[in-house]
Amino acid sequence: MKAGFVSIFGRPNAGKSTLLNALMGEKLAIVSPKVQTTRHRIKGILTEPEYQIIFSDTPGIIEPKYKLQEKMMHAVKQALEDTDVALLLVDVNENHEEVNAIFEALRLKVPAIIVINKLDEASEAKKKAVFELFGAKSYCKGLVGISALNKTGLKDLIDAILKLLPENPPFFEGDEMTDLPTRFFCAEMIREKIFYLYQEEIPYHTTVIVNEFKEKSSLIKIAADIIVNRETQKGILLGVGGKMIRQLGTEARKDIEQFLGQKVFLELFVKVRPKWRDNEYMLKEYGYH
Numbered sequence: 001m002k003a004g005f006v007s008i009f010g011r012p013n014a015g016k017s018t019l020l021n022a023l024m025g026e027k028l029a030i031v032s033p034k035v036q037t038t039r040h041r042i043k044g045i046l047t048e049p050e051y052q053i054i055f056s057d058t059p060g061i062i063e064p065k066y067k068l069q070e071k072m073m074h075a076v077k078q079a080l081e082d083t084d085v086a087l088l089l090v091d092v093n094e095n096h097e098e099v100n101a102i103f104e105a106l107r108l109k110v111p112a113i114i115v116i117n118k119l120d121e122a123s124e125a126k127k128k129a130v131f132e133l134f135g136a137k138s139y140c141k142g143l144v145g146i147s148a149l150n151k152t153g154l155k156d157l158i159d160a161i162l163k164l165l166p167e168n169p170p171f172f173e174g175d176e177m178t179d180l181p182t183r184f185f186c187a188e189m190i191r192e193k194i195f196y197l198y199q200e201e202i203p204y205h206t207t208v209i210v211n212e213f214k215e216k217s218s219l220i221k222i223a224a225d226i227i228v229n230r231e232t233q234k235g236i237l238l239g240v241g242g243k244m245i246r247q248l249g250t251e252a253r254k255d256i257e258q259f260l261g262q263k264v265f266l267e268l269f270v271k272v273r274p275k276w277r278d279n280e281y282m283l284k285e286y287g288y289h
């Protein structure tokens with residue numbers, strides 16, 4: 001059987017999370033209209049009788065402006081060297097010469113499939129130009145057009161991956177969807193709600209850590225910390241009289257209940273940790289290795 005590891009690379013907003021979700025048919029990565037939401041590598045495992053594909057999502061490729069972002073760059077490179085096949089995702093309407101420059105700079109050791117996304121939003125002329133440009137590149141070992149949003153072209157994509165995937169026994173048993181702990185997904189679901197409920201800077205200055213995950217007889221008790229940099233941010237997160245944090249809690253709880261298929265009691269705490277983004281120790285403590 002064919003089995004192996006596949007990474008999805010692309011600039012922020014290219015549609016990596018949407019693609020992963022479309023492939024997995026489950027809500028595993030956060031999707032948000034704002035850029036740079038995926039900070040962790042999130043894996044989904046697609047198991048069929050004749051193949052097993054282990055997907056990892058990577059952070060967007062960005063400037064190493066903050067330490068956190070240096071770590072993200074590092075994570076991108078690490079993900080790159082760790083896989084059998086790289087999917088280089090391109091938004092059909094972004095600047096292709098710039099994207100090509102990034103792909104060339106990556107100097108891939110693994111075969112790459114160029115995946116042109118958002119075809120639902122492109123003119124015929126645009127599509128033709130993009131396919132011609134990338135089809136001629138030496139790093140391009142496969143070229144597929146898709147719409148992650150409309151779930152079109154996904155079968156072609158799987159076929160292209162299988163051509164490049166090695167013969168291996170399966171790495172994971174049965175239909176195990178992920179090797180990341182459930183806690184992590186709960187934290188990501190809370191983060192997703194923060195992105196939707198709060199404006200501008202707030203989502204970028206917060207991180208969520210699930211501290212407690214206890215299965216009781218009738219429900220699951222989850223306690224999570226929302227970490228921010230400043231007291232003012234804490235105030236914004238809480239809202240007047242705690243109105244915002246209650247709304248966040250209610251909406252996140254509903255998603256988590258749907259994900260776990262069980263009743264959930266969710267407790268949220270907002271904690272101030274000045275400059276956590278720049279502090280190596282904190283980054284380690286919170287799992288950004």
Ligand SMILES: Nc1nc2c(ncn2[C@@H]2O[C@H](COP(=O)(O)OP(=O)(O)OP(=O)(O)O)[C@@H](O)[C@H]2O)c(=O)[nH]1
Nearest residue numbers: 013014015016017018035036037038118147148149
């Ligand atoms: N029209 C259209 N929009 C899409 C398609 N795929 C993704 N999008 C939209 O593009 C935006 C970004 O998608 P994401 O999946 O969050 O992108 P990402 O690459 O994971 O972004 P980061 O996590 O920020 O790196 C969202 O608003 C998606 O709905 C597509 O095939 N067609």
